[in-house]
Amino acid sequence: MELNTIKPAAGAKHAKRRVGRGIGSGLGKTAGRGHKGQKSRAGGYHKVGFEGGQMPLQRRLPKRGFKSASLKYNAEITLADLEALGLDEVDLLALKQSKLVGEIAKVVKVIKTGELTKKVVLKGIGATAGAKAAIEAVGGSLA
Known part of the structure; x- marks a missing residue:
């Protein structure tokens, strides 16, 4: 060359x-x-959207709904995820390290899907009423 x-x-x-x-x-x-x-x-x-003076489509349609900007900071995990995790103390950092929730998650809640057989202590993590009952039934707690 x-x-x-x-x-x-x-x-x-x-x-x-x-x-x-x-x-x-x-x-x-x-x-x-x-x-x-x-x-x-x-x-x-x-x-963009100008229709020669006619009322543009985006103004003819009704305004509807709302999407919260803070939703991306919320995450949820299931009882089955907690079971698979195998830790006896679970907090936000542990969930992020195990990749169960995203890195930007700030609020995590446990939902009642799947079964839980091990005792688990949750620190700084919320739970639905059904999930809380399931966690406490196996001797776990929410802190």
């Missing part, structure tokens, strides 16, 4: 479209913009 022979791969480069450079180019005169109208003029365009 010589410095004077290197060139880009075939098809990697292509000529830019040169508009308004005469009839022969195929993009002369109106330069591919058609005739007249807002879109043919320099600087003439509208905002």
